[in-house]
Amino acid sequence: MEYRVEILGGTMRAPKPHELEALLNQVAEEGWMLGELSYKPNSNQLWVILQRGEPNEAGVRRKSWLADWS
DSSP, rough: EEEEEEEOOOOSSOOOOHHHHHHHHHHHHHHHHEEEEEEEETTOEEEEEEEOOOOOOOTTOOOOOGGGGO
C-alpha cells in the first residue's frame, strides 16, 4: 500500500468544497483513493490522506518506518 498526503486551505481560509472535489477527481485518475480527511489543529488546513495499491500480503511483515527515525 502506498500513501500520499495533500493539504488544502491555509491559515487564513478553509478549503472550498470545489477544491476538494477537484483534488479527488485528479488523484483518482492517477489511481489514488481517499483514505481519510483530517483538519490540522488550530488552522483551516484540511489534510487529505490518499492511498493506492494492494494491502500487504498476510504474513509478510514490512520493516517499521520507526526504525528509520531512531
